Amino acid sequence: MKLDRYLLIAFVAVGLVLPLFGDTFFLMKVYCFALFACAFNLLVGYAGLLAFGHAAFFGAASYVSAFALKSWGWPMEVAIIASVISSAALGLVFGAIAIRRTGIYFAMITLALSQIIYFMAVQLPFTQGEDGIHGVPRPPLLGFINVSSDEQLYYFVLAVFVFGFLAIYRIVHSPFGHTMRSIRDNETRAISLGYDTQHYKLGVFVLSAAIAGLAGGTKAAVVQLASLTDVHFQMSGEVILMVIVGGVGTLWGPVIGAALIVAMHDYLASIGEWMIVIQGLLFLAVVQFFRRGIMGELLALLSRIGLRKGTDKNEATTGETLA
Amino acid sequence: MSSQDIILQGRGLTKSFGGFFAVNGVDIGVRRGAIHSLIGPNGAGKTTLFNLLTKIHLPSSGQIFLEGAEITSSKPQAIARKGMVRSFQISACFQRMTVLENVRVALQRPTGLAYRFWRADACLDVLNDRARELLASVGLEGADDAIAGELPYGRKRALEIATTLALDPKVLLLDEPMAGLGREDIALVTALIRRISKGRTTLLVEHNMKVVAELSDTITVLQRGEVIAEGAYDEISQLPEVREAYLGADEDG
Ligand SMILES: Nc1ncnc2c1ncn2[C@@H]1O[C@H](COP(=O)(O)OP(=O)(O)OP(=O)(O)O)[C@@H](O)[C@H]1O
Numbered sequence A: 001m002k003l004d005r006y007l008l009i010a011f012v013a014v015g016l017v018l019p020l021f022g023d024t025f026f027l028m029k030v031y032c033f034a035l036f037a038c039a040f041n042l043l044v045g046y047a048g049l050l051a052f053g054h055a056a057f058f059g060a061a062s063y064v065s066a067f068a069l070k071s072w073g074w075p076m077e078v079a080i081i082a083s084v085i086s087s088a089a090l091g092l093v094f095g096a097i098a099i100r101r102t103g104i105y106f107a108m109i110t111l112a113l114s115q116i117i118y119f120m121a122v123q124l125p126f127t128q129g130e131d132g133i134h135g136v137p138r139p140p141l142l143g144f145i146n147v148s149s150d151e152q153l154y155y156f157v158l159a160v161f162v163f164g165f166l167a168i169y170r171i172v173h174s175p176f177g178h179t180m181r182s183i184r185d186n187e188t189r190a191i192s193l194g195y196d197t198q199h200y201k202l203g204v205f206v207l208s209a210a211i212a213g214l215a216g217g218t219k220a221a222v223v224q225l226a227s228l229t230d231v232h233f234q235m236s237g238e239v240i241l242m243v244i245v246g247g248v249g250t251l252w253g254p255v256i257g258a259a260l261i262v263a264m265h266d267y268l269a270s271i272g273e274w275m276i277v278i279q280g281l282l283f284l285a286v287v288q289f290f291r292r293g294i295m296g297e298l299l300a301l302l303s304r305i306g307l308r309k310g311t312d313k314n315e316a317t318t319g320e321t322l323a
Numbered sequence B: 001m002s003s004q005d006i007i008l009q010g011r012g013l014t015k016s017f018g019g020f021f022a023v024n025g026v027d028i029g030v031r032r033g034a035i036h037s038l039i040g041p042n043g044a045g046k047t048t049l050f051n052l053l054t055k056i057h058l059p060s061s062g063q064i065f066l067e068g069a070e071i072t073s074s075k076p077q078a079i080a081r082k083g084m085v086r087s088f089q090i091s092a093c094f095q096r097m098t099v100l101e102n103v104r105v106a107l108q109r110p111t112g113l114a115y116r117f118w119r120a121d122a123c124l125d126v127l128n129d130r131a132r133e134l135l136a137s138v139g140l141e142g143a144d145d146a147i148a149g150e151l152p153y154g155r156k157r158a159l160e161i162a163t164t165l166a167l168d169p170k171v172l173l174l175d176e177p178m179a180g181l182g183r184e185d186i187a188l189v190t191a192l193i194r195r196i197s198k199g200r201t202t203l204l205v206e207h208n209m210k211v212v213a214e215l216s217d218t219i220t221v222l223q224r225g226e227v228i229a230e231g232a233y234d235e236i237s238q239l240p241e242v243r244e245a246y247l248g249a250d251e252d253g
């Protein structure tokens, strides 16, 4: 709560000066994937819904934004808003189909639905198949703020991340968020208190899809490319990995997890296929040795030495999440 | 008794799980304002009957009426909103939420705030006084910020009762509220049930015969899914079939 606020202020402060030292292109990618991971964590960590196909929302938004920017020449902010709306709509459809199922069946249905999106991305003409949408332009923000270079775009992407992050924080700490957490903890009990739990689960599914869409739509402008990688099921797997490594049900865990995985991709790109092996080992290490993920273990440590009160305890172990 | 006196009624209730009849042709009528107990050996079908009445399971056949209105095909959340709320045999609190949040999540539902994902949860603070009152009524004062999942078992049960009471139910269904409690806690919870059942109707499943004898106005005895006796404690405790059904089955809870 208080700690989260200080962390966010520190994060923004560091984020504002980082371009002086770091690679802004890399940082922007981290923000996009971190937001994607946070959106996924909203679903799995706070609502207890383990979906396996979140790349559908990230990727669809990436395509919508890329296409709107390149083929229609839409302004940056309009293209991104359009991508958020399309992901939310897609989330509503997928959610309506999947939400009645629980556990592994829910995961399987979301996976199947996301594969349909992948298939469409391969087949439809506007996505340009294997090539993807290349050379996505970066038109000025609101028509006059130039964001064509990485250095200029950086601050916009940072702002998008902070906006999305705050939205998630608000959702988690809202009356709706309380109900959502109660459903995660014990759905039958929530029903017996009179809650139409399906509505809440669908609601959080759509919110999570929309924020994943914000991440994907922004990513297309950053990388100037929308491709099959964005909708591939490997992307769905990676976002799960980011969240689990960082800490399921913690506010900051997904950010750390995303930074780690994106860094691995960038700095270990030369090893090619071995990346999958390394990711597999990382996953095993987390499941075996630090089940709460990096942030989860850190918070547990803080509580143990008495620096953190027992309020707002949401972190879960991987076992609990996957059960 | 006239039919208006019956607030909750099951007629010919049957539930089969793949050919096995967990509840078989049960007729039960719970009088308004009464404490009505359901007893019977393990596996008699008490929890299943609860699940039927609270719509967690659909009956294979039979009908259910709440205040004269048929609720056989209502949804469980609709039943709760009509004022029939249950507790669970296995303690059912929201494990990763705080004690105060557990009760508040029940209190916030009727306020219409629960869908507001854009509002800060500080707007729920108006419910704190009522929540603390409820917590105090079950002996959980001062435990606001404890994580529910970390409470000792007896206190979890108390929290569950406070959460149930938050909805101010007309009909209260308690499935083995004493299960797993020590002797002292049993005395406390017995007194608590007596207190909270004032002005409501209570249906209670309980193995501890002392508690049942002390609290119940009416007792229904279930065995292998069927009602084998019904009446006040003094009547049914004399019946040979009840004694037989209970031989070696309970007294220790
Ligand atoms: N979902 C289910 N599927 C299959 N069989 C079930 C199911 N629920 C209950 N049963 C069976 O129905 C019978 C009645 O179970 P129930 O839980 O209603 O008994 P009970 O009277 O509550 O027992 P206890 O005193 O142990 O709580 C048992 O034999 C049980 O195995």
Ligand SMILES: [Mg+2]
Binding pocket: B046, B047, B048, B089
């Ligand atoms: Mg039972």
